[in-house]
Amino acid sequence: MAIRQGLLALLDEGPAYGYQLKAAFEERTGGTWPLNIGQVYTTLARAERDGLVAQLETDDDGRVVYEITAAGRTEVAQWFQEPVRRETAPRDELAIKLAVAVTAPDVDVTAIVQTQRGETMRTLQQLTRLKRDADEDADLAWLLVLDRLIFDAEAEARWLDHCESRLARKAGEKAVRRPASGRSPRAAQGSAR
Amino acid sequence: MAIRQGLLALLDEGPAYGYQLKAAFEERTGGTWPLNIGQVYTTLARAERDGLVAQLETDDDGRVVYEITAAGRTEVAQWFQEPVRRETAPRDELAIKLAVAVTAPDVDVTAIVQTQRGETMRTLQQLTRLKRDADEDADLAWLLVLDRLIFDAEAEARWLDHCESRLARKAGEKAVRRPASGRSPRAAQGSAR
DNA sequence: ACAGCCATGTAACTTGTTACATGATTTT
């Protein structure tokens, strides 16, 4: 619902047409989440179907201007009033992956963790660079989004470390096997019952 | 794709029927993400359509047992090999909300932040309690998922603090207005061009 | 004239999700 609500909130600031909404949305997220223009229209069409927005007369240049309705305002107000709940959040793919991997036989979980950490660190560096470059001029909204991504990536990295140490401890309990195993990060070669 | 891949990975450990998959999935995530049984079947049907799984003969009790195919194994192996990429991750609703709110006029962003922190802290406590209770017997997968949720919630809380201080700084720059404003957390009353 | 952007829209598809229908088996 994030996009729908976001566009709705933008319309709450005043009528606008499709391209303006796309631009406004991307400006605030600093292009972190580029929005396919088609999606703006499908989202608007669905919002109109649900009575949250309405088409105004086309403007002087023939552009289709949308306006928020009373029902739409109510929904925006609610969106701002109510916190985002954990239950609403989508299932986390990485967590599912590790949860399944850790229980499965013949899957090198450590390799998964390490690969993922590589990716996470790369992302983190990229974000940090972006922040350094943007810090001067960028507007508050974009900076906050950026920090959000950074905080998230850091949490992910920390969690991966945590997983690794837990895995190491578990492996330790299993005592000594494979005396001098060269690292073999090949994971998931299937199996049978 | 998380559920689909998860079920596929479970099938990679051996054939199973719908209810078994639901149980296996929920066992690993400790019931954090309960799975509607109907979804198991729709997911399986779609995976079958895509040639990733196949129905075996029904077992002795007439249950429909699914088996992973070669193509399915390839996909699971890939899933484990490749890291979860940031670009794949869904847009974060909270970030969008604050990004829009912070730029909009007549929206009390501080109120939003505080409400959200309340929710986040409540979640965090709940998770911590779960962890304390579970720590004895629970299996590794469930503990890791739990920690993931905790790390995430902590990052969110930290980010909210960060947002608040940024907002305070910005408000400071605007200098003194509204000498003794009673807090008016009414948000988003619309506007016109 | 042609390339390229602005602008609107639509058709088609994916994943996730739930509500419901239908039986069989088990428990009370």
Add this chain to the structure above:
DNA sequence: AAAATCATGTAACAAGTTACATGGCTGT
């Protein structure tokens, strides 16, 4: 016998997403 649980499935929808069609306008 009734209630609960196991088990399979389907219909229908939401939200996100993209590829494509279409036309106007602008600069070269």
